[in-house]
Amino acid sequence: MPRILIMNAGSAQMSGADLTVTQLSLAAKSAWRSVWFAQPGDVIISPVAIPIDLLDHVGATLKFDPSTVLVLVPENAGKMGILSDFTLQSKTVVEQISRHIRQKAHWTLCACYSTEGVARLAAMLGISQNGDDFALQRGPDLLNRKSHFRQLAASVALPIPSGCVTTNSDELFRAVTSLRSETGSVIVKLDNGAGGVGNVIFTGKETAPLPGARETRRLLWSSFDPDALWSEVTTPSCKTVVVESYHLARSLFYLEFEIEENGSIVFVNSGNIRLRRSENPSERALVWTGLELPSDLSDEQLSTAYAYAYRFVELARTLGYRGMINIDAIFSTDRQLLFNEANGRWGGGSVLHSIADRLLGPDYSHSYVISSVRNVRLNSLQTALDCFVDEGLLFDRIQKEGVIPLAGDQEAGTVECLVIARDRLVARNLEHRLSTML
Secondary structure, eight states, X not given: OOEEEEOOTTOHHHHOSXXXXXXXXXXXXXXXXXXXXXXXTOEEEOSSOOOHHHHHHHHXXXXXXXXXXXXXXXXXXXXXXXXXXXXXXXXXXXXXXXXXXXXSSXXXXXXXXXXXXXXXXXXXXXXXXXXXXXXXXXXXXXXXXXXXXXXXXXXXXXXXXSEEEESSHHHHHHHHHHHHHHHSEXXXXXXXXXXXXXXXXXXXXXXXXXXXXXXXXXXXXXXXOHHHHXXXXXXXXXXXXXXXXXXXXXXXXXXXXXXXXXXXXXXXXXXXXXXXXXXXXXXXXXXXXXXXXXXXXXHHHHHHHHHHHHHHHHHHHHHTOOEEEEEEEXXXXXXXXXXEEEESSOOTTHHHHHHHHHHHOTTGGGTOEXXXXXXXXXXXXXXXXXXXXXXXXXXXXXXXXXXXXXXXXXXXXXXXXXXXXXXXXXXXXXXXXXXXXO
């Protein structure tokens, strides 16, 4: 059944109305990597133009004719590349899609984020899907807010860090004051800040940057100014902040599920969240380098995390949500399992899983390790392809190992790559060759 793929990452529902330039840029670039979801006959609604060489590369790698895919870029998506609900419901977009989909009888709508506008677009196109009524009432927002996560997680007894939801500076002061003694550090989270950009970690001692936040900051508790912090971390469109005790992580990982239209829950994948220190010693945040699938948790750890996460996903299904949902968690240095947040949308590992499933088969996680490597210093997709061929690194369909460039960012002079290997040691060697070759 052909699909209409809506690449609306970075929507106001996901990240709030006050997007930073960095968030806007990442949202636009995510459309390029999301092209890897494409299958023959699909329609892609993208906020930015999709380079022809990228679509050709996707088709050549996944063995389908890319000319069968229709790409629509609405004129009013905006120069920063955001597909808003207003844009999706515009007369021009609806007419363009309608003209095309008359050629086939049955279509499905697949959006990064299930918004009210996506559901209304489906109705305008005569496409009826379970989950649309929930989306029409902005229900998926419940699964993309840190405050709601704590509320929903508590209702199904997920282990979460000690914490609370605050809505003014007085509550913020009381929360930080009461929680700081548990581990010596607290994390302050903007309710709808995606990708950790709204998070700040405060600690009473000097420390290197810690995972999970845009900044790790030493604070003299006696000089803590809640009014100043409240003004700093909140935005005009978001005046809710979550405060939690901060736990050092031994393992950072996620679990991803799909709630299918018929209500079936499918476990999709798990993965390690990989970070490193910045080359700039003054940088106060770790650099996200990519993901690694499957996670390296022990069977017991994965089984325990899965059982808890399934409770949350089952609750989301009962509420009426349909689509992808991923849940972040850690095993702390004192071996506690703690869940941090959930996201009802495509996750960072969704594209990686889709590619691996199509190239290696549905059971790839038993025999392969898949890792993403961001910001490889090559200035274009074609340069990367040529380089990987010369160095013998390009993915080999017979050996089923190697490197696949996913998308290039010519402005930054970097390419994101996917590494496919038989085990973690081989994957590390391929990653090392990427870095040393350049």
